[in-house]
Amino acid sequence: MKNSTLVFGASLNPDRYSNLAIKRLVANHKNVVAYGLKQGMVNDVKIETKLVDFNTVDTITLYMNPLRQKPFYNYLLSLKPRRVIFNPGTENPEFYQILKENNVSVEVACTLVLLSTNQY
Helix, strand or coil: CCCEEEEEEECCCCCCHHHHHHHHHHHCCCEEEEEECCCEEECCEEEECCCCCCCCEEEEEECCCHHHHHHHHHHHHHCCCCEEEECCCCCCHHHHHHHHHCCCEEEECCHHHHHHCCCC
16 A cells, blocks of 8 residues: 655755655654755654665655755656645646646645645
8 A cells, every 4th residue: 555755855964855754744743754964863764875676655745955856756656656845946847747748736835834734
């Protein structure tokens, strides 16, 4: 069953929104996996530094600027997510189009706001 959220661009820095997103997702009883530049743990969620074949990903929430996203397009599509959330600063019309062509829902939103308003 695809029921996990991939926090893509995860950070160990507690001041970063991706770090807070992991914590809030876990607090809201969501299954969370993470990819980032530095390996470590956030609330018992391991941040992977290698492109793992996460086969349970329903949602990808992006915390990576558009220029850095491009090399990961094929990888992210290979996970066959139902939706991708583009958090503030990650907006990428080129990638929106690619996702839509592959029947992936695109949301330009803030994961933290979606969680806090019960819209996640």
